[in-house]
Amino acid sequence: MNKLIGIVVGLGLLGVIVVGGIMLITSYNSAVRTENAIDARVAQNQNIYSTYGSKLQEMAQVADLAVADQERLQRTVIDMLSARYGAEGSQAAFQWIQEQNPTATVDGELYRQITQVVEAGRNEFKNAQTGLIDSCNQYRNQRETFPGVMVLSVLGFPRDAVALEKKCTPILTAETLKAYETGVDAPIQMRPRG
Numbered sequence: 001m002n003k004l005i006g007i008v009v010g011l012g013l014l015g016v017i018v019v020g021g022i023m024l025i026t027s028y029n030s031a032v033r034t035e036n037a038i039d040a041r042v043a044q045n046q047n048i049y050s051t052y053g054s055k056l057q058e059m060a061q062v063a064d065l066a067v068a069d070q071e072r073l074q075r076t077v078i079d080m081l082s083a084r085y086g087a088e089g090s091q092a093a094f095q096w097i098q099e100q101n102p103t104a105t106v107d108g109e110l111y112r113q114i115t116q117v118v119e120a121g122r123n124e125f126k127n128a129q130t131g132l133i134d135s136c137n138q139y140r141n142q143r144e145t146f147p148g149v150m151v152l153s154v155l156g157f158p159r160d161a162v163a164l165e166k167k168c169t170p171i172l173t174a175e176t177l178k179a180y181e182t183g184v185d186a187p188i189q190m191r192p193r194g
Contacts, residue, residue, distance in 0.1 A: 028155050031155065034135070034138065034142060035139070035159060038164070041128070045171075049125055052121030055117055059113065132167075133168070136168035139158075140168075143157065
């Protein structure tokens with residue numbers, strides 16, 4: 001009878017050890033996957049932000065080129081007319097002139113496209129930031145609820161708490177930071193004051 005009790009107790013302890021080991025392994029693997037997912041989301045956010053910024057700068061350069069081309073064309077037309085009619089222009093008493101001069105204007109469509117890129121880039125970045133915030137929140141819940149609070153701390157998670165906190169802090173505008181610091185929101189200025 002004592003042997004039977006010893007076997008049952010031994011099997012019970014073995015079961016606890018096996019279940020505990022499985023729980024440790026599962027918790028460890030889950031924490032590693034979550035931290036890696038957060039790293040991947042940060043990298044994706046950087047990719048989106050960089051692409052959006054580059055695209056916007058390139059489009060702004062196109063707008064600058066269009067303005068410069070328009071100015072060059074205007075100078076060319078003025079030079080052509082001065083060469084044709086002299087510095088003082090035509091001095092004839094009667095004139096019947098029909099000119100065919102090239103003209104150029106900066107197309108408003110270019111500015112609409114720039115506005116669309118700004119809006120699309122901001123929306124894509126906001127969505128990526130929201131995904132990162134969600135991942136960080138899930139991981140925080142995993143680390144702060146039972147049994148994760150005990151198991152993950154024993155396993156050494158988070159691996160780098162300072163870096164994780166930095167990764168989980170969303171990128172905000174200066175106005176947002178100021179509003180949360182002061183507790184006061186100011187209206188957006190659409191036009192410069194003055």
